[in-house]
C-alpha cells in the first residue's frame with residue numbers, strides 16, 4: 444500500500460514505539476517479519492503490527508502481506524512418519540527383515556500393494572496354489588531397501604514429522620504431490636505472512652543523527668507526570684514531544700441522536716422555556732376528532748382517500764358521547780348554538796366514526812381542549828402525522844408537526860404572531876412573516892413564513908379557533924392555534940433542499956454530519 448506522505452524527514456514526528464520499531468528494522472537490514480520484531484522487542488505481535496501501521500501511515504514502513512499454503516500431518520500421516528509408509532513396511536516384511544513395527548492392517552496392505560506397483564518397487568502376483576497375493580520386489584525395490592534410500596514422499600513425511608506446520612515452499616514439490624495424492628495424510632491451511640520493511644524515507648529517518656531508540660531518552664517528554672509539573676514550577680526547562688495535529692488517526696464514530704430527534708428536543712425546550720406544557724395523543728383517530736370536531740366539513744376534499752389514510756382495522760371507532768355528537772352534528776348542519784349557519788349539508792355518524800391515521804396534530808389540541816375548556820392554557824405537541832401523498836423533494840407521507848394553542852382571556856392575533864415570532868427567533872430564525880390564509884377551523888387564519896438567506900419558506904398555518912370549534916366544548920375564550928412543519932425547519936437548519944434528506948437514516952451521511960455548525 445502506498446501513501447501520499449506530505450512530510451519530509453525533518454517534519455516527521457514519531458512516538459517512542461515507532462522509533463524503536465524503525466530502529467529495529469534498520470538493524471535487521473531494513474526488513475523483518477513481525478514475529479522476529481516481536482521477539483526482539485519483547486512486544487506482542489499485535490503491537491508490532493499496530494505500531495507498524497502507524498509507521499506506514501507516515502510513509503516510513505511498508506507492510507507486505509502474502510498468503511501461503513502450509514502443510515502438516517494428519518494422524519494417519521503421523522503414523523506413516525513413525526512406522527514408514529505401508530509399501531516400505533510391506534517391502535521390509537517381504538525381504539525378511541524383522542522389524543519391531545506393528546503388522547500391516549488389511550486396509551494398509553491394500554494401500555501398500557497399490558503403491559509398490561505405482562512406484563515400481565515390486566511386482567504383485569498371486570500364489571497359484573494358495574491364491575494369496577505375492578509381493579515380488581523389483582531390482583529398484585531391492586536397491587531402494589538396501590541403501591535405505593528415501594522416496595520424495597518419505598522426505599516430506601520426515602520434514603513434517605515434528606507435527607509442525609511447514610510452508611509449501613520449504614517442502615519437496617514432488618514428494619508433496621505424491622502425498623497429496625493419498626487420501627487423508629496431509630492437512631493444509633492458508634496463512635498470511637507479513638513482512639515489514641523500511642521505505643527509503645523510513646531508512647533515512649532511522650539513520651537520522653543521534654536519534655535514540657526512545658523518545659524520552661532524547662529528553663523529550665511524551666507523557667506528563669506530576670514530577671514534570673514540579674520540575675516546571677522549579678523553573679526547569681522541559682522539552683515536549685510535539686503533537687502532529689494533522690497526523691493520521693482512524694475515524695471513530697460515537698453514537699448519536701438523529702438530527703430530527705435533536706431538533707424535536709430543541710423545539711420542546713423552547714416551548715417549555717416559553718411556559719408551555721407538552722401534550723400527546725394517539726396516531727389512530729376517528730374522523731370525529733381529526734376532522735368533525737374541527738368543523739372540517741364531511742365533504743371536504745382533504746377527507747378524500749387521496750389525502751387521508753383510512754384504517755381497515757379498526758375501520759370504526761364509535762363515538763360514545765351522544766350529547767357531544769349531537770352538538771357537532773348541529774354545528775355542521777345549521778350552526779347549532781354558535782350563531783353560525785353551519786355547512787348546511789348532511790352530517791352522518793358513519794363518516795365521523797371512520798378511522799384515520801391523524802392528518803394533523805390539531806387533533807391533539809382539540810381533544811385536550813375538550814377536557815380543559817377553562818383558561819389559561821398553553822400547551823404544545825411535537826408529533827408524527829400521516830398524509831396520503833407521494834414522496835418527493837418537498838413532500839413526505841409521514842412527517843411531524845409542531846402544534847400548540849394559547850387560550851387566554853382577551854387573546855389576540857397580535858399575541859399569536861408574537862408567540863410564533865418568539866418561537867422562531869429562539870430556534871434561530873428571527874425573520875418571521877405571516878399572510879392571510881384559510882383553514883376551516885380558524886378565523887382569521889394565516890400562513891407562517893420564515894425568511895432565510897433570501898428565500899421565503901412556508902412553515903405552516905395558524906389562526907384563532909372559530910366559535911364552531913370552541914362553542915360545542917363550552918370554551919368561552921379566544922384560542923390561538925398553530926400547526927408548523929418540523930421537517931421544513933430541519934431543512935433550513937441543515938441547509939438541505941430535499942426534504943427526504945432530513946429524515947434519512949443513511950448512516951454514512953449521518954456519521955459525516957458536523958457536530959457543531
Ligand code: PHE
Pocket residue numbers: 802803804805882885903904905906924925926927
Ligand atoms: N392543521 C393545519 C395543517 O395541518 C395547521 C393549523 C393548525 C392551522 C392550527 C391553523 C391552526 O396545516
